[in-house]
Amino acid sequence: MSGSQRHQIAGLILTRRQHETPQGVELELWLATKEGPCRVFLPAQRYVFLIHQQQLVKAQALWSAVHLTPNEIRPLSLTSFNGLSVSAIYCLNNKMFRQLQDILTTASIPIFEADIKVCDRYLMERFIYGTVSVQGECHWQGHYWHCRAAKISPATVTSKLKQVSLDIECSPLGELYSVGLSYGNTDSDKGSALLDSDCCATVLMIGEHEPCDDINIQWVANEQALLCALEAWFQWHDPDAVIGWAVTNFDLRLLVKRADAHNMPLRLGRDGSALRWLPHRQAPDQGTVILNGRVVLEGIDQLKNAGWMFESFSLEFVSQAMLSAGKLLTNPHNYNHNKGLEIKRQFEQEPVSLARYNLQDCLLVERIFAKAQLTEYAIQRARLTGLALDRRGASVAAFTNLYLPLLHRSGYIAPNIGDIEAQHSPGGFVMDSIPGLYDWVLVLDFKSLYPSIIRSFKIDPMGMIEGLKENEKNAIPGFRGARFSRNKHHLPDILDKLTAARESAKKENNQPFQHAIKIIMNSMYGVLGSAGCRFHDTRLASSITLRGHQIMLETRDFIEQQGEQVVYGDTDSTFVWLKHCTNAIDAQARGKVLEKRINQYWSNKLNLEFQLDCFLEIEFETCFRKFFMPTLRGSETGSKKRYAGLKVTNDGELMLFKGLETVRSDWTELAQDFQKKLYAKVFANEPIDSLVIDTVELLNKGELDQQLIYHKRLGRPLNAYLKNVPPQVRAARLADQINANLGRPLQYQRSGRIAYLITVNGPEPADYRQSCIDYQHYIDKQLKPIAEAILPLLSKNFDDMISDQMRLF
Template structure:
């Protein structure tokens, strides 16, 4: 029968090592498995056998021959320990003695999945036994890879507490099966009332309320538990309160107590609930394509759902006091508040398909759901599995690692400042993954290439810029990328946007993984080779276009802006036809060049992405050169036009809404050939509106606080000064500049300093555009040209 493994972990059962797992069967039933057929094993080089025997007593281990080898081709022998605890001690000791170990740090779950060739969806065969915690229990079953969709059950929860989080007022549950309807319930501390809604249950004591939490969670029996900051707040607080009342905190599918493990970094804490997975919705929201002003639930919900929390509380206000007041004096409002928080989490996850995306990523990489978004873990899981298929063992982290190289970045061609017409934007499709596929850039082929280079076998090598050598024998990483590319294209054809996106983000993560020493396969020379080829390809295409008599205005890493004077007078449709034909010829040229110079089949694909009828490349503040990653254009496609802005003030959250809208309007007028007089008139009108107080809401700065306020000693930026005037710390401060400096919203006592906005927000934008729009900036900004400015709130 088919099964989805929700959780897999190491257990010690009656003195024996075991792999334990739990999950959901295709029928909807829950299952568990226990497999005792595992070994505590690592590998050492055959040449180190004497050192191992010399330093370790024989009773600790068993050394046996192996048909496997290291990445550089040396034979290894296996070292088997009596249990995982002893294996970890042996691994640590050997590393301290300078003996290189291999796969000595792999967790049992990863080792088990690789050994069985499985991911998370499996066919499970064996006798099913009854169990207290799951519907069916399998001992030493046979597992084989499978595919399928499973009715995973999700539970979104929210708790509300007093100010000190020492007392729980109530909690809410919203549970649902993926693709199905949801069930809602609220439980509070207090007496039952006749007018309580059907979803509300009251409990006379806090202890009863905590008992109800555990009983209801176990009854619902979710595969995934989620909530907003659910690990570091809700479940952390519940664990403390359970301890306070001497209550069990057994929330999983085993008899083991659930436990909180604090992480070193934000979003890295865990709540171990064996047999289930706890996924923090706040952390998952970071993987959407949206940039939020902050990551508070209300902010994210407003942006994605168009609705927020039912009790409006400014960040600087005492939220706990507002909630406590509702609890004590407005029970229906409190119940609706706590329930809506759990609903918002469900709806955010649903609209962004974050549970489905996490599940798809886990299935692709074989990682558990809670680790699905770890790029390094995903890369290593995939790569080690492929190494083992070639009878090669992976180094323990830090072994054989030579993190050398310059860390070269992408190439940026200096922008040709100005207003340009008829600009074609070309972009390499998945540049770095395509480079790896084309030029066989791969950790194993790099190791082999280094060995071949030392033997002067240059004909068997692919030489990257910087003389970095790779074997021509197809590597593991290009093979994986070829498979993922094909699957992504198939997903696109089938209209499976979720599948397509899953493959895209996995593929794009590989370059970054190879550039960090937290990965056992990383080497800066690998990343240097990738970026080196990227630079070569960008220059190659620049030269190709310029040899055709075209003008390359700008280039950055994987894209080129090419001006085509021949398109003067052309329609948008004609420009697109020209761009597509030009792109096809460029790809043909590049494929021939790679085949001639490198004897390789090109996997590179240049795409014609946009046609800008007008494109503005702004100067820097000094006016000396262009600004990389800053441009605006009027994109024409399918008979429609769209203003595209990248990097400029109009799309930067640290500029005021007034400045952003001003620049956007000016660019739109510039691209539609507005007269200089009309642009000057527009600017003056907007200034008049500002100085008479009609635009005060648009003058609010909104900036994040990234460090503790008391850490700002030498310099104190305006937003920090404003934040220090608030009664409570905030993560995002909203403030106005006044005659007495920055003052936070809600505490503005002074007159707004409009001259500040004129000089710091408006002047830079107008001066940047004026030379290309045909007017003098001072004409537009002159306060004596028939306009009367008060400079104060009217």
């Protein structure tokens, strides 16, 4: 393709950067396109911030006194939310940009929108989200297209990234042993085979050649040769993305460090530039990777972005939970106690085993990405919000990207963070429950309740400013003094478009797109309620949550007027006990009738009372044949956010627990297993005496010892626990004391997840238990609380049930 040209090309933005030049800020975008990677330069941009025009004379005098002059001052036809006109202050370099602001800040002159990066502003103001069309002369440079001074505009293109899963193994001192690279093995249903014929998987390994049939090992002489082989691999395969587990702050960081040790640039960039790792100022152990033309997708961050939650985010824990597969450990005991020494032993004695272990980690990451569709989710999130592919969290930034350009076109600039004093807003509605054991309970859920409230009642930052100007009779009432314009708003329209896009994604069965839209829509309320958002105002957040309270309470009253009994309600869900119901067909019919009547009620109410279209929609989807709502421990008051039930599904009945011990990680396997079996018998109307008595008997005989381990995470360094020292900390301190005595690395000084048991001498680490287990502790603190939650409804008492049996011990 040498010498070829194109005048238009479209693709997905992989990376974005900005560089200063004498002419201003130059923006650099790397795109993944169907025609190959493309590097786009957009020259001569400027830094900009805004000030009130009435402060301009004073500001100019302050700047002149220290001989500073902005590149340009331009009055704008925009106002702040208080109605004052503003001017834009432009600068060619960041130094001047900061100096001008510092002077104004010292003089207490307000500055607006100074925190928005040049590149982000350039893209959002052109409504470019994720994908872009480039017009200009694009020249092929041998490995990528190059385009300068281009015109860019929004585009809709389908993109699929070429990605490599990368993992390194090293000595305890950080010297490289091997680099695993898996490219193309993205089938989440594949088994444990390390290498399939349709993928490219390689381990670059230092050492003498050893025969190996099941994986591809490229043997090299030393560390420098390993780095050179890695460069060659990247040049040949040319991936768009690098994925991994802690890949930014461990693998790539260490590669940079080892390259520096050999005084060589590690040229992994698409343009031949060196890989760089830049530490964050306030967290030196964390940093940012500069890898021109390639995006780095951190597995842990991407899982969290997509809403996945795990007790631990270690690769072993997540892969076992998602794939029922884990690391290849030839000596698990040595690995658990001293990973570094075990890796060193394998490198010296079993290098092929280490290569298999290295490659397995790459494949696990690939399979997690494939199963959770993490790359697809990142692409869809970027297309919806304009966030960079590798950006973690950033719901506030996503809101800003979507809202700010629309706000500007309506004649307003954004307020600053903290302009309005942060105030608490009420949370989601939680109804007092009526505890008990019920037959036939159905659940009615409002679909996307908070987004629906925003759409129905036109809740919007600018809409509130406009609504407060209008006659009270014409505006839509909110809460805490808020009023909203019926016609001037943006957030309801944004949510309308997202809702339509979600329905389209459902029809196309595009799961990542549906999921991305759902998370973004649900984040809109949280953003308005966050003090870290420039549009935060308790009047906005309260107009959403308090309207939700009103809707839930009125819905309960309406249901009970229909002759049904509401036993609980939580945020957007209402639990209805169907008295005299005897079968699933009757429950389904009554649920559908309630669904239709409630939706009609709210549609009529909003039309008659507010003259508004109603976007509230309740759905009946869940039916429990048996349902248990417990009391608070030691009280007759019903609990909240805690229940269990036997759910009716198309495939049969499913036991479901919410907030109870079975789904809480701080309870033992003994407690979780006992609760499942106990509730299964209760829901099946079977006797429970033998289960309780037999469980206690087996416990005291020591036959359940493997189920007695607590697993808890240390939230702080060990030495930070001074007054209150919980059991897990005592166990961790004992573990590290034993580690020190045995000459092993300390495991828990800064953080970690400790496994421990309660013994007659207190908590002890599971790996180093020396004392007898305190079985009475597990009876009193694990079995009894679970039993006592439900036994009174059966007219039974836990102590009485086990008293005769306990006399045997």
